[in-house]
Each structure stands twice: as structure tokens, then as C-alpha cells.
Amino acid sequence: MDGIRLSIASRLELVRLLGLAVRGICQGLPFSGEEVDALELAVCEAANNAIKHAYKGKPDGSVRVNVVVNDTGLVICVQDRGAPLEDTTKLANELSAPRSVNELPEGGMGLFLIRKAVDSVGYKAGAPDNVLVMRKAFSKQSK
Secondary structure (H helix, E strand, O other): OOOEEEEEEOOHHHHHHHHHHHHHHHHOOOOOHHHHHHHHHHHHHHHHHHHHHHOOOOOOOEEEEEEEEOOOEEEEEEEEOOOOOOOOHHHHOOOOOOOOHHHOOOOOOHHHHHHHHOOEEEEEOOOOOEEEEEEEEOOOOOO
């Protein structure tokens, strides 16, 4: 899939750069300000998950992001070559939002935030890349 390709070493302090790059791309597209914020956050959460879980925090891997813009919206693929996601049912199921601040988990909100930011999420494990695919249609009110 051709598009804009971004890559960082698997270091948490670099994730912010991916987010800023995706923000810059999205600001030039028919998305609302809230959608741009959410897409930036989704990419950062996906990259953080790859670094923390797939690479177990080791800085010797890479996280690659491919951003494709088409006539109807945006496709963002986040790839790594670390350990695959063990429980893919979390991606397939709608994750419920906490009812109060006291119910917020210490971790695990990343998938919830990703699902809320995009229209669909898919995942393919291994051989050789793990790929998280996020799709977001352009805003109707922004066209």
C-alpha cells in the first residue's frame, strides 16, 4: 500500500514525533479538529502498545506507520516485528467506557481510545509484521 511512510526506533520518547506527523497530515484533510486530535492519539496509542507489548520496551526494534489518503478517507497501518498481540478479541469487541474516573484502569485504555477515534480497526499477526489497520472516513460536515 503506497502512502506516506514514517518510522521510529522502538523508543517511547519518539512516539510523539509519529503523532505530530500524523496530526500534520490530518490537518490538511477534511477532518474536524476533534477528529485530528483523536487520530493523533490513536496513532500514539498504537505505537506505545507496539513498543510496550510487542517489543517489551526494548529499543532495538522499529515501529512503522503508513498513512494512505484516498477519495473517502484515511487508512493508517502501524507495523512492528515484535511479539504478536495475544488476545485479538479486544480489537473485535466494543470496549466499554469507564463510568467514572475511579473506574479508569491503570493501563488498557489505549485500545478503547483507538476504537473511538476510527471507524474500523483490524489486526494481522506475524509473518513477519504485526499490522494494526485503522480506517477513518472523511467528515461529512467538513467536505
